[in-house]
Each structure stands twice: as C-alpha cells, then as structure tokens.
Amino acid sequence: MTLEGKTALVTGSTSGIGLEIAGRMAGLGASIVLNGFGDSGQIECERQLLQEEHGIAAMYSPADMSDPDQIAQMVGAALDRFGAIDILVNNAGIQHVEDIETFPPEAWDRIMAINLTAAFHTICHVLPGMREADWGRIVNVASAHSLVASPGKSAYVAAKHGLSGLSKTVALETAEDGITCYCISPGYVRTPLVEKQIPETAKARGMTEDQVTRDVILAAQPTKQFVTAEQVAGAALFLRSPDAAQITGANLSVDGGWTAA
Ligand code: NAD
Numbered sequence: 001m002t003l004e005g006k007t008a009l010v011t012g013s014t015s016g017i018g019l020e021i022a023g024r025m026a027g028l029g030a031s032i033v034l035n036g037f038g039d040s041g042q043i044e045c046e047r048q049l050l051q052e053e054h055g056i057a058a059m060y061s062p063a064d065m066s067d068p069d070q071i072a073q074m075v076g077a078a079l080d081r082f083g084a085i086d087i088l089v090n091n092a093g094i095q096h097v098e099d100i101e102t103f104p105p106e107a108w109d110r111i112m113a114i115n116l117t118a119a120f121h122t123i124c125h126v127l128p129g130m131r132e133a134d135w136g137r138i139v140n141v142a143s144a145h146s147l148v149a150s151p152g153k154s155a156y157v158a159a160k161h162g163l164s165g166l167s168k169t170v171a172l173e174t175a176e177d178g179i180t181c182y183c184i185s186p187g188y189v190r191t192p193l194v195e196k197q198i199p200e201t202a203k204a205r206g207m208t209e210d211q212v213t214r215d216v217i218l219a220a221q222p223t224k225q226f227v228t229a230e231q232v233a234g235a236a237l238f239l240r241s242p243d244a245a246q247i248t249g250a251n252l253s254v255d256g257g258w259t260a261a
Contacts, residue, residue, distance in 0.1 A: 002201075003240065004029035007082040009075070010229055011065055011122065012092025014038040016191030017141060019046065020229040021089055021236050022058075026050045027134030028237070032058040033078045033085070035065070036092060057082070065092040065118035075125040084133060085126045089236065090119035090163075091141040095193055097152040097200035109153040115159035116166070123170055127179070134178040139236050140167050144220070144255045152204040163172035164251050173197065180248035186232045187255030188217045221256035 003025055013022040014036030026032050032050055034043065043060055050058040059081050063074035078085055093115045096107040119140055130136025145153060146160035163183060170181040188194055194217070201212045218224050235254050239247060253259050 002029050003063070003087070006086040007031040007033065007078065007210040008087035008089065009085045009122070009126070010035065010089040010091055011118065013089075014043050014046065016193060017186065017189060017229045017232050018089070018091040020233040021141075023050065023089065024233045024237050025087065025240075026054040026058065029054070029056060030087065030115050031056055031082050033074070033082075034058060034060045035063055035074060037062070037064075053132070066113035068117075068121050071118060071121045072125060075122065079129070084129050086130070086133065086135065087137045087139075087240070088122055088126045089139045089141065090122055092118060093141065093143075093193065094182055094222060095153070095156050095197050095200075097197050097204050099152055099204060100154045103154055111155035112159050112162075115156065115226055116162045119163060119166060123146055123166075123181075127170075127174070129178050131174075131177050136174070136177075136179035136183040137240060138167075138170060138179065139239060140164075140181070141184040141232070141236075142167070142185045142251065144185050144253065144258045146183060146185050146251060146257045147253070150216075150220075152201060160226045168249045175248060177221045180239070180245065182231060182248055182250040182252065184235050184239075185253045185255060185259070187221045187227045187253075187258045189229055189232060190226045221258045222261055223256035225256060227254055227256055 008025045008030045010018050010022045012018040013034045047058045047060050059075040075173035142163045143160045145157045146164040149157045169181040198209050202209045
C-alpha cells in the first residue's frame with residue numbers, strides 16, 4: 001500500500017498523535033500539510049525532516065482551527081500547492097478539566113470550536129474535490145470520550161460525541177462516492193494534552209498527580225497501559241488500505257479495552 005500521489009492534510013500535526021500520523025503517511029509517500037501551534041523553528045525542522053527522510057513535499061499552515069476563515073485559507077493554500085486533498089485527518093484538539101458549574105464558558109466555546117466545529121468546516125471544504133476524484137478518506141480523531149464520559153470533561157465529552165455523530169452523517173452522505181469517513185477513538189496516550197490534564201484532574205478530584213495517573217488514567221484501561229501514538233497512527237494507516245474501503249461511519253476504539261468495560 002502506497003500513498004504516492006496522494007496529499008494528506010493533518011490538523012494539529014505539530015505534536016503528539018497528529019505528528020505521528022503525518023510522519024507515517026509521509027513514510028508511505030503522501031505529500032503532507034502540517035498544521036498546529038508551537039515553536040516556529042521546531043515546526044520548520046519537522047517539516048524539513050519529513051521531506052528529507054521520506055522524499056515527499058510537506059507544507060505547513062499555522063491556521064487556528066477555531067477560526068473558520070483561517071481554515072478556509074489553509075485548505076485553499078493546500079489546494080494551490082498540491083492540487084487536491086485526498087486524505088483529511090481532523091486531529092487538532094484541546095482539553096480543559098473542571099466541574100460543570102465552574103467550567104469557564106470561553107473554555108467550552110474553544111473546545112467546541114477546535115474539537116468539533118473545525119471538522120465541519122474542513123470536511124465542507126475538502127468534499128467537493130474528493131467527490132470529483134471519486135476517492136477520499138476522512139479520519140476524525142475522536143476519543144474514548146466519544147463513547148463514554150468522565151467527570152470534569154463536559155465540553156470535551158460533548159464535542160467528541162458530536163464528532164462521532166458528524167462522522168456517521170458524512171459517511172452516509174458520501175457512501176456511494178468512493179469516500180469513507182470514520183473516527184478513531186484512542187484511550188489515554190501520553191502526549192502534552194494528557195500531561196496537562198493530570199494536574200487539572202488532580203485539582204478537580206482532590207487527588208495527587210500520581211493517584212490521577214494510577215487510579216484515574218490507567219484504571220480506565222483494562223490493559224493498565226497507555227496507548228501509544230504509534231498505535232493510533234497504525235490504526236489510521238490501516239484505514240487507508242483497500243481492505244478498509246467498506247469501513248465507513250465506524251468508531252474504531254484503540255483504548256486498551258476501556259469502552260468494553
Ligand atoms: P497534543 O496536545 O500533543 O497535540 C494537539 C495538536 O493540536 C497540536 O499540534 C496543537 O498545536 C494542535 N492545536 C491545538 N489547538 C489548535 C488550534 N486552535 N488550531 C490548530 N491546531 C491546534 O495532543 P494529542 O494527545 O496528540 O491530541 C491529538 C488528538 O487526539 C486530539 O483531538 C485529542 O482530543 C485526541 N485524543 C488524545 C488522547 C490522549 O490521551 N492524548 C486520547 C484520545 C483522543
């Protein structure tokens with residue numbers, strides 16, 4: 001299976017799971033559109049590394065996924081450069097952990113905008129080209145929290161359940177057009193997003209950070225292990241294969257058994 005001749009846009013790919021997915025897709029020959037925040041020098045190094053290691057072309061867009069105009073500009077720039085977006089991975093995401101009565105409304109709005117509404121906008125922009133090509137793959141990186149809830153995560157859980165519903169609807173609307181759309185739902189992966197929520201959860205639940213890691217995070221996963229970014233990226237890559245052409249509208253758990261319990 002090669003992705004030569006294809007272009008993949010991966011939102012939130014300057015870190016964690018998104019960076020791993022972008023690297024693995026580049027390894028299969030896809031041109032890559034990186035997106036996300038971070039140190040500009042470091043992002044440029046990652047972009048050049050992808051090009052040099054894999055002999056592919058990679059561009060970077062600093063678009064803020066909470067801003068529909070910047071999303072439109074990012075897709076426009078990618079289409080100008082590569083002519084098509086064949087694979088869209090909606091991965092950018094943020095978290096805030098706090099009980100609902102004190103949950104800051106601006107944190108709610110930002111989580112909804114980045115974790116859910118951004119995917120609506122990117123999908124709307126890429127679908128016309130995918131329909132014209134009679135081929136497209138849309139992967140939404142959801143979460144075990146698209147299937148179950150945890151205290152303190154009202155906005156994140158609502159957004160990820162919404163992302164699962166969005167994936168199903170897009171799957172039905174594109175079912176006869178050579179396009180698939182599904183979500184991957186990881187359990188806990190030790191990325192900056194999780195590192196940040198350990199102290200927040202400790203505060204929200206009156207626990208120490210060690211207790212949060214052992215009794216909240218790893219306790220949720222029957223395997224008692226973190227999922228790795230490589231394992232999530234592997235699931236995303238499988239879904240690129242012709243064997244996966246009938247997998248659409250699905251919610252694929254990569255969560256160490258969390259949502260089976
Ligand atoms: P991460 O913090 O390492 O990466 C998040 C990425 O999103 C970064 O590149 C960041 O710059 C980007 N980003 C944040 N806000 C943005 C914005 N406004 N516009 C553009 N980019 C923005 O986190 P991660 O753990 O790799 O998370 C990636 C995805 O996986 C998220 O959607 C997250 O909800 C999901 N997820 C993570 C876990 C986990 O345990 N880490 C579990 C389930 C699901």
